Amino acid sequence: xSKPKSNNAKTISxxxxxxxxxxxxxxxxxxxxxxxxxxxxxxDRNKNILVAADMYDAESDTQxxxxxxxxxxxxxxxxxxxxxxxxxxxLADAGIPDRNAYDASQxxxxxxxxxxxxxxDPAGIGRxxxxxxxxxxxxxxxxxxxxVLPIQGYGLWGTIYGFLTLESDMNTxxxxxxxxxxxxPGLGARIEEPEWRAKWTGIQSYDENGEVATGVTKAxxxxxxxxxxxxxxxxxxxxxxxxxxxxxxxxxxxxxxxMLRKEGGQTVDTxxxxxxQSKQTAQPKTxxxxxxxxxxxxxx
Ligand SMILES: Cc1cc2nc3c(=O)[nH]c(=O)nc-3n(C[C@H](O)[C@H](O)[C@H](O)COP(=O)(O)O)c2cc1C
Numbered sequence: 594x595s596k597p598k599s600n601n602a603k604t605i606s607x608x609x610x611x612x613x614x615x616x617x618x619x620x621x622x623x624x625x626x627x628x629x630x631x632x633x634x635x636x637d638r639n640k641n642i643l644v645a646a647d648m649y650d651a652e653s654d655t656q657x658x659x660x661x662x663x664x665x666x667x668x669x670x671x672x673x674x675x676x677x678x679x680x681x682x683x684l685a686d687a688g689i690p691d692r693n694a695y696d697a698s699q700x701x702x703x704x705x706x707x708x709x710x711x712x713x714d715p716a717g718i719g720r721x722x723x724x725x726x727x728x729x730x731x732x733x734x735x736x737x738x739x740x741v742l743p744i745q746g747y748g749l750w751g752t753i754y755g756f757l758t759l760e761s762d763m764n765t766x767x768x769x770x771x772x773x774x775x776x777x778p779g780l781g782a783r784i785e786e787p788e789w790r791a792k793w794t795g796i797q798s799y800d801e802n803g804e805v806a807t808g809v810t811k812a813x814x815x816x817x818x819x820x821x822x823x824x825x826x827x828x829x830x831x832x833x834x835x836x837x838x839x840x841x842x843x844x845x846x847x848x849x850x851x852m853l854r855k856e857g858g859q860t861v862d863t864x865x866x867x868x869x870q871s872k873q874t875a876q877p878k879t880x881x882x883x884x885x886x887x888x889x890x891x892x893x
Contacts, residue, residue, distance in 0.1 A: 637772060639663045642728050642741050644770035645756035647794070651787075666728040666741070670695060673725050676848025689724070697722040697743065698754070716839035717747030717832070727849070732761075737853055739767055742846050746836025749828040751775030753784070757837065759798065763850040766796040766807075781829030792820045798841050803851075805841045809834035 640659050643649035648662055670679045670692055681692060688705060689695050700706040700722040707720040728741035738761045745754045755771035769790050776782045783789055797818045800806035809831065810816050812824035822830030839845050 636660075641770045641772040642666065642756055645741050645758045645768045646728075646730065646739050647758070647768045665730050667731065668693075669727050669729055670724050671727055671846075671849045673721065673723060673845065674848065676850075676852040679724060684724070687724070695724065695726060697725050698745065700724065710844075713844070716745070716836040718745060718752070718839075721844060725846070727846075728756075737761060737763075740850075740853070742840060744836050744840040744845075746832055746839060748774055748776050748784075748832035749781050749826075750777070753829075753832060753836065755836075757793075757840065759850070763854050764798050766793050766798060769793045776826070776829045780826045781823070783823050783826060784829060784833055789820075789823060796820065805838050805847075807841070808838050 636656060636659065640649060643654075643659060643662055648665075649659070654662075670684060670689075671677065672679050684690075684692055684695070688703075701718065701720040706724070707722045710719060710721055726743060729737045730739040730741075732738045739758055740763065741756050741758045743754070744757050745752055747753070751774065753771055753774040753776065755769060757769050758767040759765065760767050771784050771790075774782065774784070776784065796807050798805060798807050807818045807820070809822045810819045811827060812822040812830070815821060822834075841847060841850075
């Protein structure tokens, strides 16, 4: 009578061992693949930055082309509320030791690095990061000729992530791309299609009073500098409209774009830096540094 008991014990111990071995294997594979996944995400992000800047040819461009062309961009971090570039010391004080690793979406999960938007949240993002990464392509004179701005907002089924590129006047839209969303293929997911994205090129973002004057209309209701919505996908179209208006507005990149226009696109100005320093000697070093336009390095 003791035989079946011992068989049961054996079966259970074999099953447990098998479970343990499998879970160790799965964990090891997951950990081993993590760097490759992060690298793929980085390459995809860089490709989508080029798509938004109209610098990517889906037919012919290789990963090497993407890597090479992405070198044209300076990767900067800005203070969204103040509109200025932020240097490493200020970032370190804020708890961001490595600017290359900074991820504004992750920052929205950190109370110290983001602000609750409460009811003033047309894009449906909940919290706004204090700092944002922007990608700047400069001309030979060092003036920004393209500025690629990360954007995000709620569509119908989830958050849509993308990039919006402005030309040197910080008003004309050069292009737009979307790289992550949960919208339905054939309906909301059509925001990714080149034909729809092309409608944004050449649009003027602001009116003569500096107010945001673009968005997405309901399909079939044309309006100057507004993009026709996708028929059958009114809710996704509205989500895109809200996110564009939010990120171009005061809560988004407008203070930064105003700064670029005022500075004539000069992001490095030694004379002004020195003038600011002498004017603001009483201020703590980090506060002063936050006010200065500084250009930072490249990111692979
Ligand atoms: C299965 C399913 C998936 C849908 N996916 C989307 C979507 O991704 N985006 C969207 O705006 N509408 C989507 N809709 C349609 C919306 O529910 C809604 O009817 C539509 O946005 C209204 O657009 P219209 O006024 O242009 O017809 C979906 C509907 C169904 C049944």
